[in-house]
Every structure is written in C-alpha cells, then in structure tokens.
Amino acid sequence: MPLASRPDWDFSQAAPLPDAWINNAFEGWNGHASIIQPDDAIVVTVEASPSLNVFVLYSPSRDADFFCFEPVSHVVDAHHGSGLTTLEKGGSTSAHLRLRWDEL
Structure with a gap:
C-alpha cells in the first residue's frame, strides 16, 4: 500500500505506532x-x-502490550513473485542483525 494513502504508516521520521491494526512490509x-x-x-x-x-x-x-518489528530479506509472498535469492545446491547466504538496548 502506498504511504501517501497511509501517512500514519510513514516511519521515515520518529512516529508512534498507528492507532489501528497494522501488518505491512516496508521495502527499501x-x-x-x-x-x-x-x-x-x-x-x-x-x-x-x-x-x-x-x-x-x-x-x-x-495500546497493545506488544508489536513485532522483523527485518527480512524479501517482501511477503516473494516465492510467488520475485525478490528471493536463488542459491545453487550447497550454496549459502548470510545476514546479520544487531540489537542494542539503552536507557533513555
């Protein structure tokens, strides 16, 4: 869904979670x-x-007591379209993720 139609989903600047349900993949x-x-x-x-x-x-x-923020390598349902990395037999790929907790 284009962000222009959902400005409350634009997290390019600091913003609170939207009031309502959100379940969306953000590319780029x-x-x-x-x-x-x-x-x-x-x-x-x-x-x-x-x-x-x-x-x-x-x-x-x-106001829920949880949310999920999940970095991924491809858009949802990419196996039915494009965006997956194809590996040769025996091939591998890797990624890293670092989380740091600090006091405000």
Missing part, C-alpha cells in the same frame, strides 16, 4: 532503526545487513 529500508519505548525508559537500536532491506511491522493497535 536502510537497515537502521530506533525503537523508543518511553514508558519503559529504553531505546532499542537496530542495525541490519544490507540484505535485510525490508521490514515487517505488525501491531494490533497502539
């Missing part, structure tokens, strides 16, 4: 994110390798 992510949880007085810094250039965000609502 640069691999860096800060997740700020003021009620818990923490910030989680995310650094991912370039191959993890998509993230999936799931939240049932802003």
Whole structure:
C-alpha cells in the first residue's frame, strides 16, 4: 500500500505506532532503526545487513502490550513473485542483525 494513502504508516521520521491494526512490509529500508519505548525508559537500536532491506511491522493497535518489528530479506509472498535469492545446491547466504538496548 502506498504511504501517501497511509501517512500514519510513514516511519521515515520518529512516529508512534498507528492507532489501528497494522501488518505491512516496508521495502527499501536502510537497515537502521530506533525503537523508543518511553514508558519503559529504553531505546532499542537496530542495525541490519544490507540484505535485510525490508521490514515487517505488525501491531494490533497502539495500546497493545506488544508489536513485532522483523527485518527480512524479501517482501511477503516473494516465492510467488520475485525478490528471493536463488542459491545453487550447497550454496549459502548470510545476514546479520544487531540489537542494542539503552536507557533513555
């Protein structure tokens, strides 16, 4: 879904989670994110390798007691379209993800 139609889903600048349910993949992510949880007085810094250039965000609502932020290497349902990395038999691929917790 284009961000122009959902400005509350634009996380290119610091923004709270949307009020309503969200379950969306965001392409073109640069691999860096800060997740700020003021009620818990923490910030989680995310650094991912370039191959993890998509993230999936799931939240049932802003006031839920959880959400999911998942860096991934391809868009949802890529095995039915394009975007998967094809490996030769015996081939491998790798990625890294670093999470850092700090006090606010």
